[in-house]
Amino acid sequence: MQSNRRVFLKGSLAASAVGVAVGAGLLTPRAVFAAWPEAAYKAKSVGDALQGAMGVGSAADSADVTVKAPDIAENGAVVPVTVEGKGAAEAIAILVEGNEMPLVCNYDLTGAAAYLSTRIKMGKTSNVIGVVKAGGKLMQAKKEVKVTIGGCGG
Amino acid sequence: MAGSIKIRASVAGDMAEVKCLITHPMEPGNRKDKTTGADITPKFITEVTAEVNGKVVLAGNMSAAVSKNPFLSFKAPAKAGDKIKVSWKDNTGESDSEEAAV
Numbered sequence: 258m259q260s261n262r263r264v265f266l267k268g269s270l271a272a273s274a275v276g277v278a279v280g281a282g283l284l285t286p287r288a289v290f291a292a293w294p295e296a297a298y299k300a301k302s303v304g305d306a307l308q309g310a311m312g313v314g315s316a317a318d319s320a321d322v323t324v325k326a327p328d329i330a331e332n333g334a335v336v337p338v339t340v341e342g343k344g345a346a347e348a349i350a351i352l353v354e355g356n357e358m359p360l361v362c363n364y365d366l367t368g369a370a371a372y373l374s375t376r377i378k379m380g381k382t383s384n385v386i387g388v389v390k391a392g393g394k395l396m397q398a399k400k401e402v403k404v405t406i407g408g409c410g411g
Numbered sequence: 412m413a414g415s416i417k418i419r420a421s422v423a424g425d426m427a428e429v430k431c432l433i434t435h436p437m438e439p440g441n442r443k444d445k446t447t448g449a450d451i452t453p454k455f456i457t458e459v460t461a462e463v464n465g466k467v468v469l470a471g472n473m474s475a476a477v478s479k480n481p482f483l484s485f486k487a488p489a490k491a492g493d494k495i496k497v498s499w500k501d502n503t504g505e506s507d508s509e510e511a512a513v
Contacts, residue, residue, distance in 0.1 A: 294472065298472070298474045310472075334478060334479070335478045335479075336478075337482075339484075348471075353476065356476055358474065358476070360474060360476075361473070361474055361476040361477060362471060362472060362473040362474065362476075362477055363471050363472055364459070364469050364470065364471030364472075364485075365469070365470050365471055366468070366469055367466075367467055367468055367469070367470070368463070368466065368467075368468035368469075368487055368488060369461070369468040369469040369485050369486060369487040370426060370485070370486040370487065370488075372484075372485060372486045373483075373484070373485055374430075374482075374483070374484035374485075375477060375478075375481065375482055375483050375484070376477070376478040376481065376482045377476055377477055377478060378439075378475075378476045378477070378478055379476075
């Protein structure tokens with residue numbers, strides 16, 4: 258236990274050193290990680306979230322995007338979702354309309370295919386939106402998931 | 412949090428499907444401890460990066476709306492023997508990374 262604590266302290270020291278370097282402009286955040294777009298993740302509406310995360314405020318429905326999710330999720334804390342787009346894509350994101358803060362995750366793709374599978378939390382029954390960015394435009398597809406027990410808060 | 416990531420990758424054609432499982436509480440911070448009534452401190456992964464042979468193929472962000480012990484699967488161009496590296500960082504500054512061969 259003691260040695261774990263040492264390791265943890267060292268780890269957090271190293272992490273803060275990186276933080277200082279980023280703050281001082283020595284490293285661009287891109288080089289380390291994609292900076293967390295706080296405004297996008299705190300946004301309460303789908304449009305604001307998309308604007309913040311992907312630079313475009315609205316997405317057009319498209320048959321080129323598919324969202325795979327269960328019709329009914331008994332446990333809203335773990336909902337498996339797969340978003341897939343056709344062709345090359347620049348970015349991919351998952352949003353949940355009914356969540357207080359709709360944006361779940363967004364990824365910039367630099368080589369990876371337009372495919373993302375993950376597990377998300379849903380507060381209540383609502384649409385899961387898969388968004389794929391290609392050629393500067395956003396395409397989306399929706400899938401309604403009924404949630405029996407909410408997975409946010411509690 | 413060393414060893415918090417498990418990576419499995421399988422090749423299909425010129426793409427590899429990479430599946431990774433990260434052990435992390437993904438605590439959103441809006442829950443209260445049921446016995447003490449105290450707020451549970453938020454702790455969730457904010458940033459994830461995946462590299463194939465040192466080249467970033469996927470970089471992005473998560474919110475607390477990703478389930479506990481996040482599962483992430485993506486497809487990237489890779490062949491057998493390529494090195495895949497996945498790293499994460501959470502809102503408390505903690506981080507980990509793991510490398511695996513396809």
